[in-house]
Amino acid sequence: MDTIFALSSGSPPAAIAIIRISGPLAPHAAVTLAGSLPEPRRASLRTFKGSTGEVLDSALVLHFPARSSVTGEPLVELHAHGGRAVVRAILTELSGMEGLREAFPGEFTRRAFENGRIDLTEAEGLADLLEAETELQRRAALAVAGGSVRRQVEAWRERLVLLSARAEAAIDYVGDEDEVSDADHGIAAEAVAISAELSTWLDQPRSELLKDGIRVVLAGPPNAGKSSLLNALVGIDKAIVTPVAGTTRDVIEVPLQLEGVPLVLVDTAGLHESADEVERIGVHLAEQQVRNADILLWLGNAELAPPHPRRLVVRSKADLGRVPDTAEGLAVSSVTQAGLRELKSGLVRISREILPSPDAETLNQRQATALGEAASALEEVVPDDIVLTAEALRQARSALDRTIGRAGVEDVLDALFGRFCLGK
Known part of the structure; x- marks a missing residue:
């Protein structure tokens, strides 16, 4: 070497x-x-x-x-x-x-992986740690880099190995059929318990929310003040603002941290009917962003807002006094800064509800996919059929091996270690 x-x-x-x-x-x-x-x-x-x-x-x-x-x-x-x-x-x-x-970039860490010093989940956690920009990102990445996911996967794998040994012994057993059946049911019950534990982990929010940031999409009709509000939230002019309706036609993304919470503010074109081809493209892109939003910040009449599970209605341009105080939503002025503090607090509150808990182990999508395959395999365990049970256990073990990088991960290694800087 x-x-x-x-x-x-x-x-x-x-x-x-x-x-x-x-x-x-x-x-x-x-x-x-x-x-x-x-x-x-x-x-x-x-x-x-x-x-x-x-x-x-x-x-x-x-x-x-x-x-x-x-x-x-x-x-x-x-x-x-x-x-x-x-x-x-x-x-x-x-x-x-x-x-x-x-x-090469990441080659020191890759050698640590190849020589068994760390597993694939720890390498992924280390990559996230190097890219962490907020306290929440740092804490989550540090836990994974420290082996929190690896230890849990190893514990599940050890239990599956013992179950597989019992299943193989039951297949070769030549004694009483009832005893074999009892052993089969015991193995199936333990497999169901492990599958339930896997499902609990899979129900947790993914680490990509922390790494990529909560997508906050500003949407509403033309000239609703979306670009002005984005500029006010980030504190600098990132989006073009003019009195002309329809100024914004493309999607503008700006990262922002609020109280350590990573956000991505997304400015969009005003939602309306238009005969202009370019405007129609902008509206189409805006509708896509609304559907993919983690939080929808709607500037406009609340009754016209598209359905969304996490929606904040904003009564923009509050300094102009155009909207009565009885109207639904938070009154905000990008000019006087009125309501901005309350709006930021609302964004942080909703974001914390959908982000992983600071003390919880987080999985990325690759890890979750592999663990999901393990859980699905365990669901194929069939009481009274020890041969099918043994095969299901083998498939589950194989999926756990892919989770920590023991097998079947060659296609992800170059992409992962390419994220590291030279000398790491």
Whole structure:
């Protein structure tokens, strides 16, 4: 296997630059640069020299043997000064060593997966952790990266292995038929219990809601103040605002965080009948966004609002006094900021109702699909037919193996590790 290296800290200049080297030649590469290796897992100061004997830097070296490294193979970290010239000089020396090459994005983490240091769910959690921008995203990703999903899946798999062993023994049993039937029913009951536990996990909201953000679609008739309200909510002008009705014709998406809750505000064209072909396209796109909205923010007459399970009606342009106070909805003014605080609080309240609980383990769609296949397989368990029961248990185990990356996940690995930055 190649020995790989990469700058794992941020782009220089920086106070410190961390360069990682992983693979069978990592210790040799460090000795070539630094003269000697320190004791494992103990940082020591060394002078780095190039192939010509020129001093490159004076910095720290850390050495991790394969049994205790994050990648599962010999690993060295060079903690050098973070100047561009220093980093470039060290990377140039490493690239000139035989058997070493620069790592691909995510290759260190991929080697950790391939060497059994982490499973696929932990790798996915780590990718989400690196991309986390809100506190809720960080907490959810950290739990998955720490193995919360893996431990539960392993527990289910262990129970299924024991059930499979009992089923195989029952198939080979040559004694009394009643005893075989009793064993079959006991296995089926336990399989049903595991299926119920899987279903409970599958009923939880998906992690994509946290990662991608709650889609809040602003909709209503033309010139209802949708673009002005979007600009007021985000605090800067993101959408074009004019007195002319129908200014917005395309879909505009703007990310926003409110109290740590990730949102995506979606401005849309006014919903109305039009003979203009471009306007009709805009209206069609707006109708699609309304159907896909997690929360619908309706600006207009509440009686004309499309049906939606999570809808907030807004009486916009409240500063103009055009809508009576008795009308349904929250009075908001994008000009005076009246009602904006209450509107934001309402968005946060509804979002928290549909987001995963901060303390709950969250599944992404891939994990949920695999666990759903396991649950479906267990539903095929047939009391009084031990052969069908054994096959259903095997299929369920196979689905759990796909969940944690033990089998059948080659097609997702490149996409997953491609999300990681160089040096991770």
